[in-house]
Amino acid sequence: MDGLRVGTCSWTDRSLIASGWYPDNSRDAYSRLKHYASFFDTVEVDSTFYAIPGEEVFYQWAARTAPGFLFNIKAFGLFTFHTLSVTALPRELMPPGISKGSRLRIWEIPKDTRIALWERFISRVLVLHSMNRLGYLLFQFPPWVVFSERHLNWFKRVATLASPARVAIEIRHRSWLEEGNRERFLDLLRDQNMAFTAVD
Numbered sequence: 001m002d003g004l005r006v007g008t009c010s011w012t013d014r015s016l017i018a019s020g021w022y023p024d025n026s027r028d029a030y031s032r033l034k035h036y037a038s039f040f041d042t043v044e045v046d047s048t049f050y051a052i053p054g055e056e057v058f059y060q061w062a063a064r065t066a067p068g069f070l071f072n073i074k075a076f077g078l079f080t081f082h083t084l085s086v087t088a089l090p091r092e093l094m095p096p097g098i099s100k101g102s103r104l105r106i107w108e109i110p111k112d113t114r115i116a117l118w119e120r121f122i123s124r125v126l127v128l129h130s131m132n133r134l135g136y137l138l139f140q141f142p143p144w145v146v147f148s149e150r151h152l153n154w155f156k157r158v159a160t161l162a163s164p165a166r167v168a169i170e171i172r173h174r175s176w177l178e179e180g181n182r183e184r185f186l187d188l189l190r191d192q193n194m195a196f197t198a199v200d
Contacts, residue, residue, distance in 0.1 A: 007042035
């Protein structure tokens, strides 16, 4: 990945669609992706935060873009300590006894289900990696994730578990960049070859 790439956060963003940038005949996500990829060489995929797509979706994305186009995949929300609707889980991995309207955090799910979710997510993402179409995996942590040993260890574990994919970390709490913490945080990113994503 040499040089500078330019892209947006999602080719299906409502404001992008509402802007009139897409031609009239680009009415679905796949035709919009094809049009988008004729102008940009990278994109951040948001939909993977809300649910883990089927493997065929990753192949379809690659098929609608030119070789060299890179997808930057946002990590499934449970892996970044967000609360998600239980409906985000694949049916076959749904823990028993949970009502449909429930919202869950990762630690409320049985360990074997967490492992199965990770394996499903990473195997799908590595489809793009195998075609040289993966930029990075973006782990976008919420503002309540503050600097701590526990979180530093999780970042390191994520880098190991995601290998050979490259990881980018986005933090949203100022404690990560406070004196004394900043150096440890950035050193960890360097040591693990992870990118730092700044929020604008």
